[in-house]
Amino acid sequence: SVGQYDFIANSFSFGFAVMAAATLFFWLSRSQVAPAYRLAITITGLVTAIAAYHYFQIMTSWEAAFSVTNGTIETTGYGYNQAYRYVDWLLTVPLLLVELILVMRLSRSETISQSVKLGGAAALMIILGYPGEVSEGGAVRFLFWVLSMIPFVYIVYTLVTGLKASIAKQPENVRGLINGASTLVIVSWLFYPIVFLFPLIGLTGGAAVTAVEVGYTIADITAKAVFGVVILTIAMRKSEAEAAGET
Amino acid sequence: SVGQYDFIANSFSFGFAVMAAATLFFWLSRSQVAPAYRLAITITGLVTAIAAYHYFQIMTSWEAAFSVTNGTIETTGYGYNQAYRYVDWLLTVPLLLVELILVMRLSRSETISQSVKLGGAAALMIILGYPGEVSEGGAVRFLFWVLSMIPFVYIVYTLVTGLKASIAKQPENVRGLINGASTLVIVSWLFYPIVFLFPLIGLTGGAAVTAVEVGYTIADITAKAVFGVVILTIAMRKSEAEAAGET
Amino acid sequence: SVGQYDFIANSFSFGFAVMAAATLFFWLSRSQVAPAYRLAITITGLVTAIAAYHYFQIMTSWEAAFSVTNGTIETTGYGYNQAYRYVDWLLTVPLLLVELILVMRLSRSETISQSVKLGGAAALMIILGYPGEVSEGGAVRFLFWVLSMIPFVYIVYTLVTGLKASIAKQPENVRGLINGASTLVIVSWLFYPIVFLFPLIGLTGGAAVTAVEVGYTIADITAKAVFGVVILTIAMRKSEAEAAGET
Amino acid sequence: SVGQYDFIANSFSFGFAVMAAATLFFWLSRSQVAPAYRLAITITGLVTAIAAYHYFQIMTSWEAAFSVTNGTIETTGYGYNQAYRYVDWLLTVPLLLVELILVMRLSRSETISQSVKLGGAAALMIILGYPGEVSEGGAVRFLFWVLSMIPFVYIVYTLVTGLKASIAKQPENVRGLINGASTLVIVSWLFYPIVFLFPLIGLTGGAAVTAVEVGYTIADITAKAVFGVVILTIAMRKSEAEAAGET
Amino acid sequence: SVGQYDFIANSFSFGFAVMAAATLFFWLSRSQVAPAYRLAITITGLVTAIAAYHYFQIMTSWEAAFSVTNGTIETTGYGYNQAYRYVDWLLTVPLLLVELILVMRLSRSETISQSVKLGGAAALMIILGYPGEVSEGGAVRFLFWVLSMIPFVYIVYTLVTGLKASIAKQPENVRGLINGASTLVIVSWLFYPIVFLFPLIGLTGGAAVTAVEVGYTIADITAKAVFGVVILTIAMRKSEAEAAGET
Amino acid sequence: SVGQYDFIANSFSFGFAVMAAATLFFWLSRSQVAPAYRLAITITGLVTAIAAYHYFQIMTSWEAAFSVTNGTIETTGYGYNQAYRYVDWLLTVPLLLVELILVMRLSRSETISQSVKLGGAAALMIILGYPGEVSEGGAVRFLFWVLSMIPFVYIVYTLVTGLKASIAKQPENVRGLINGASTLVIVSWLFYPIVFLFPLIGLTGGAAVTAVEVGYTIADITAKAVFGVVILTIAMRKSEAEAAGET
Numbered sequence A, B, C, D, E, F: 001s002v003g004q005y006d007f008i009a010n011s012f013s014f015g016f017a018v019m020a021a022a023t024l025f026f027w028l029s030r031s032q033v034a035p036a037y038r039l040a041i042t043i044t045g046l047v048t049a050i051a052a053y054h055y056f057q058i059m060t061s062w063e064a065a066f067s068v069t070n071g072t073i074e075t076t077g078y079g080y081n082q083a084y085r086y087v088d089w090l091l092t093v094p095l096l097l098v099e100l101i102l103v104m105r106l107s108r109s110e111t112i113s114q115s116v117k118l119g120g121a122a123a124l125m126i127i128l129g130y131p132g133e134v135s136e137g138g139a140v141r142f143l144f145w146v147l148s149m150i151p152f153v154y155i156v157y158t159l160v161t162g163l164k165a166s167i168a169k170q171p172e173n174v175r176g177l178i179n180g181a182s183t184l185v186i187v188s189w190l191f192y193p194i195v196f197l198f199p200l201i202g203l204t205g206g207a208a209v210t211a212v213e214v215g216y217t218i219a220d221i222t223a224k225a226v227f228g229v230v231i232l233t234i235a236m237r238k239s240e241a242e243a244a245g246e247t
């Protein structure tokens, strides 16, 4: 209905505003962390900049797909680009993992090997979800959900165990934040495969589209902008601890 | 009528100009506060930047909804996006609270916990007002007004008591300003639930729309730009006091 | 006629160019005053930046209101937004007063109280003129002229007496400029209520519109850009005097 | 003809490119003069920035006034804004004079009084030329030419005598350049009243328009960009002389 | 089909996002390498900036070539600019080689001679591929493939032998990365002549176009953005090694 | 044919990309030369910035002149602006000569006199070529070729003899580069009068247009971007030599 169309359009505009504002915020805050963490914050801002560009594209695709006049809604014949989010995730999800790895300040070789392994698994996860997203049938959708869950579980497991193992080596003033970041990733990332299943558990029509689109938007905001604020806070606190340690 | 249409259109343009100018002003003034307060002023400028983007969207939605030729006004069939302000508030109102908390320079953990609690309550307040704003019936509108007033009262009460409690710890040259900021929040924020009720107390048609749109615009300008100037003044004075204390 | 239409269109383009150039000039000159005066020059540039945006809007509204082909002029049916200048003045006139107050370097509390009083009176003056500007009848126009003159006289009187009282405390090398600034405000501001009365003293049709639009444009340029250059010169000279006094 | 139309269109594009490039050049060169001369170079860049904006407007007005297809040219009914150059000159010609006065480094009061006198005379000169430019009849055109020549002669006379008087006080390494600047002003400025007379001495139709438009463009480029390079060279040399004198 | 059209359109948008983000990333990271390596990172960012511009052009050309409504796809009559990638490669492939040569820090004369030789061979390779790309017949396509492979082999051979020879002279902490860069160039560059052959080994219609376009896009991302990250890492590590060696 | 149209369109886009990238590169590299050479590099970047603007204009003029649908090409009736390159050359060719003169670091007066003489001759050369370019007849085209060759020969002769004479005074590490720059100017500049003659030696139709347009584009890239890289290298090496000499 028109109400659902407006709600989704406003969600996309909200997502664009959050991502654009977060980009400005992260890049204006780069100077408040130690040089060792600036690469991580640069990437944090890049993630939200890429997402802002993609939300703008999603927003215009949505507005082109429907025509709303005098309280009724009709399709225009131009299909809404429903899988465009995967284009966003394919680039931003690996970068999110690199962001987290960088702020842990592991060794150089460990940083690179973890980035390659987790980034590759993340890209594989997104790629394996794409055919299911664009398919018509439920069985194909579910098959690719299962396949995509494999790298998903690998990533989450690696993250949680890796973060727990490294927390002891971190300054005391960030241990709570790193636990929180770990929880935030698990919770926000779980949103995605759940939302992916909505069309398979009976949600149909306008309600399904609303639930999927607004659900993914909330999850993106949490996984990118909120997570970025946590990463920035960790970097600022570690910068303080290291400055204190140096003096 | 055309006069009311013009008045509202000019209000939106005025709101856009104020928010855009305030953004430039706050970001050009960042260097005049101590580093400890720059995060707060960055957020002050982000709030008005987001608001400028949203006022631009509101302005173009308003202009697309009506056609005015030869002194008469008609609807175009494209509905005016009446609830778009909630998209703005959902992001900016929590940020306004973080702005105020940051400039008080509480402890790190206190800052984070207050930001999460008040920010969450503010988001809940906006979300609970949205269904009432888009509803047709007065009963539904009133129900969500009541629900939204709950977090509203919690926020105002927490702010006032928290600010009063912390004023004694603040430098002497900002105590009056902090009282003023507290009053400004109470007064400007009360505008919103009052304006929300206008359609329920007999205001109808063009007069109601004018009162609501211009009322919300005045309140936004007060709550964002004027409040931001007060926050900036507090930050500048605290910077001076701390610089004096250090020497 | 077409000649009058072109003359007004060129006036608006000239106004836009002056305001945009003045903005660049003031912001490029910020570094040539002492830090104590940079806030005033920032606001000087903000005033002309806001005015540039508003002149652009005025210019496009004017060009959309008339169609000129083969030497004849016709209205398009889209009304020219005749009161849009008030949107500009409502923001810029209070800022002009703050600009002047800041460069006098009064005490902090005096600065704030004077800004609030004069800024409030200026906003009231603009608001009280708006109904008269959009009215059709001469009596209503005159009534709001009289009402608007009240805060007008209050502002001018306060400015003149306040400036005269503070001149003795100013460095010797700016006293003449401050007298000049005072005179400039009186002369340029008197333009506005006089131009407002043109339709009441027999000017009609194209001649009246030309006189009003070009008259207001000349007054805006004088009151914003020329006045800003005087303010900048005062700030530069006071910066020199204070630098000399410090050594 | 089409050839003349193309030639004029290319002249305008060339003028725009020269002014835009000169703006970038002058502002990128600001740091290569002593601080005392930066205000003059700022204004030099402002003059060419304003001129770039105006040449863009002139260029689009020209392209909208004619339609060229399959080798023939027709008017579109939208008149070419023939007097728009006066809008440019009204702002840039006074600024050119201020530019020259600033780089001479006269006393503060002398600088201001000369700027006001010469700037006012320049504005008067442009204003007195405008009615003649937009008139249909030759007698009116000539009358305003005569009137405009009065401030023209006053400016040129004042410049030449003033520059000659001040040359002795200037460093030896700029005397030649100041003579050159003086000559450049006289030669380039004489172009304008001569070009203004072309329609009165028998040039008609396409040839007259071509001569006027290309003539004014060449004169503008000489009087703004070339003159600006000379001013910049004077400022750089004076900066060197003063740096040497200080050591 | 529409699915293939969407997939290709999304690939182009993904390529644009990667290149634009990589540009920002490389230029924001310039300050984290020693001055000796900044020229290389500047060029790294230029390569991705050029590629972003070209991907934007490719994306709009693709979207203009087809019309998709109500689930069916038709050509619009505007041909898709299939060889536009060669325009990109002709500039970026020589720059990629210069990028790698610069970060090896050979002698000045060696740097220039290698850049000219390899850059010339790369340009020749692209130029020799262009006629085959735009041809209709397979024999012509294959002929130019063979011709283009000649400079291709020369480049790869020179790179591999040159890199192996210089690895011993490099700091120990980059030898693995330089081996990786060498491998990355070989693997990613081999993609191009293979993809070029797809239409000659039986791939036809939509499948062939999809394989070619997505294949080239993946290869471009690998050869430009991923390779750039490796180059940046080499530069950062060499900067560290040299800083340590100097102290 | 369509293939020739595409080839030319891609050449223009390539030229635009090269000029825009070169502009960024030169201005990002300004800080890597000594202050004495920054003016030359500023002008190097201005030359390619102006050329980028002009290539954009050429590209859009070309695309507006032809309509290509379903594999056939037709003129639209809007003539391609064939002489627009002269607008570019009239400004950039004198600047190229100033660029070369500045990097030689002759005396101040020698710099100015050479710039005026060679710049004036270059402008004359371009102006004398313009009537031939826009003419229909071969005899007129040849006549202006001969006239334009006069300043052409003067410039080349002056450059070669002047550069040879000054090479002995230059640091040893740039002598080879200055010889190379001299050769590059001769070779790339000879392209232009040769390409100008193509229509007089039997090339006609699409082949002639392709040869002229692509030929001029290659020559522009060589004479502006490649030459600029050589100038930048000379400036960097001279900066190093002077820094070594000072220590």
Ligand SMILES: CC1=C(/C=C/C(C)=C/C=C/C(C)=C/C=O)C(C)(C)CCC1
Pocket (backbone or CB within 6 Å): A089, A092, A093, A096, A125, A126, A128, A129, A130, A144, A145, A146, A148, A149, A152, A189, A190, A192, A193, A196, A219, A220, A223, A224
């Ligand atoms: C497991 C799974 C999926 C997981 C997606 C995830 C985990 C996406 C994360 C996105 C983020 C974090 C975006 C921005 O920050 C898909 C692809 C939906 C397909 C179904 C199965």
Ligand SMILES: CC1=C(/C=C/C(C)=C/C=C/C(C)=C/C=O)C(C)(C)CCC1
Pocket (backbone or CB within 6 Å): B089, B092, B093, B096, B125, B126, B128, B129, B130, B144, B145, B146, B148, B149, B152, B189, B190, B192, B193, B196, B219, B220, B223, B224
């Ligand atoms: C209590 C209440 C409301 C409160 C809104 C408020 C308090 C909004 C504040 C907005 C600000 C401060 C914006 C920009 O700065 C609603 C949502 C109208 C719904 C009805 C009840």
Ligand SMILES: CC1=C(/C=C/C(C)=C/C=C/C(C)=C/C=O)C(C)(C)CCC1
Pocket (backbone or CB within 6 Å): C089, C092, C093, C096, C125, C126, C128, C129, C130, C144, C145, C146, C148, C149, C152, C189, C190, C192, C193, C196, C219, C220, C223, C224
């Ligand atoms: C008294 C009076 C007026 C005064 C207006 C003034 C004084 C405007 C000043 C504007 C400035 C200074 C603008 C830009 O700088 C009105 C509103 C015309 C209404 C009639 C009576």
Ligand SMILES: CC1=C(/C=C/C(C)=C/C=C/C(C)=C/C=O)C(C)(C)CCC1
Pocket (backbone or CB within 6 Å): D089, D092, D093, D096, D125, D126, D128, D129, D130, D144, D145, D146, D148, D149, D152, D189, D190, D192, D193, D196, D219, D220, D223, D224
């Ligand atoms: C005397 C005279 C004129 C003089 C114009 C001048 C002197 C213009 C100078 C313009 C410059 C210097 C522009 C840009 O730099 C007019 C108005 C043509 C009118 C006829 C008489």
Ligand SMILES: CC1=C(/C=C/C(C)=C/C=C/C(C)=C/C=O)C(C)(C)CCC1
Pocket (backbone or CB within 6 Å): E089, E092, E093, E096, E125, E126, E128, E129, E130, E144, E145, E146, E148, E149, E152, E189, E190, E192, E193, E196, E219, E220, E223, E224
């Ligand atoms: C050998 C060969 C080719 C090679 C192309 C290559 C090697 C392209 C590299 C492009 C890069 C690296 C782009 C961006 O980074 C062509 C032209 C396809 C034609 C067929 C034969």
Ligand SMILES: CC1=C(/C=C/C(C)=C/C=C/C(C)=C/C=O)C(C)(C)CCC1
Pocket (backbone or CB within 6 Å): F089, F092, F093, F096, F125, F126, F128, F129, F130, F144, F145, F146, F148, F149, F152, F189, F190, F192, F193, F196, F219, F220, F223, F224
């Ligand atoms: C001698 C000659 C010519 C020379 C042109 C030249 C030498 C142009 C140089 C352009 C450059 C260097 C551009 C960009 O960098 C013309 C005008 C074709 C006309 C025919 C005779």
